[in-house]
Amino acid sequence: MTSISETGQTKASRKEKIGLRLFRSARQAARFNLFLKLLIAILAALFALYPVAWIFSAALSPSNSLVNSRLIPVGASAANFVRLWSDPRHPFLLWMWNSIKVSSLTAIITVSLCALAAFSFSRFRYRGRRSGLLAILLIQLFPNTLAIVALFLLLQQIGKVPGFAWLGLNTLGGIILIYSGGALGFNTWLMKGFFDSIPKELDESALIDGASWAQAFVYVILPLVRPILAVIGILTFIGTYSDFLVARVMLKSAENYTLAVGMTLFIRGQYTREWGVFAAAALLGALPIVLIFLLLQKQLIGGLATGAVKG
DSSP states (O other): OOOHHHHHHHHHHHHHHHHHHHHHHHHHHHHHHHHHHHHHHHHHHHHHHHHHHHHOOOOOTTOOOOOOOOOOOOOOHHEEEEEEEEOOOOHHHHHHHHHHHHHHHHHHHHHHHHHHHHHHHHOOOOTHHHHHHHHHHHTSOGGGGOOOOOOHHHHHHHSSTTOOOGGTOOOOHHHHHHHHHHHHHHHHHHHHHHTTTTTTHHHHHHTTTTOHHHHHIIIIIHHHHHHHHHHHHHHHHHHTTOOOHHHHHOOOOGOOHHHHHHHHGGGGOSSSOOHHHHHHOOOOOOHHHHHHHHHHHHHHHHHHHHHHHHH
């Protein structure tokens, strides 16, 4: 009996030792995984922040040039930032305000029209519905740069119509019209998929209770699709705010320039290129986008995640 009990104790001790080894190896593996994740995160942060550091260095450099520039500039000063506020030839604040105004109105118009179009395609069945969806998809296959000449001529003709000069060339209303129309196709498809995931029984119950289709859309459907509305609004604002090509072709006067177009005046000179002022303008111009991400990151991440699940 004694030998049997000793054998049992020996087996138990062996199991304990094996369990401790497995526990230690699991803890070591967990620590290694944590260390690897932190290392990757640090490297990714350095990779993302390194260009920003150079831009900040160029903005503080008094040489106003990128030649022989250093990460820590000699004689650093805020002269380039002061130049942005005081130079009447380059109204930086006006350019930023134009970009914010154009992007905000474009985002509002795009979200409103896409919501109405997606609701129509998702809830109603009528002749031409499928053809309309396919037409929207086919139009999006072609890059927007192919339509630059056509859009230019279109705004030129619209500006000649009495009472619609504010939608012609060299107007902010004209590029808002272009941005809003160009963003409808893909965003309508994206929002339609989200609308399809909402049970139609909710609409039917609202209609039975006496609500109209407009009331069902406003009070029943829209509160449920707020995540995708926020995503489309944010992405439209960011894409419009940073656009250069359309604004450069359609706008001619400096007082109507958006930020992306106006900033090129600092580096367009034949003999003088003010890279320091350009870098300072780039840093200040990025602040609205950073603020949007900080304030609305929950809505953005939540909307993308919900759309991916409901897909």
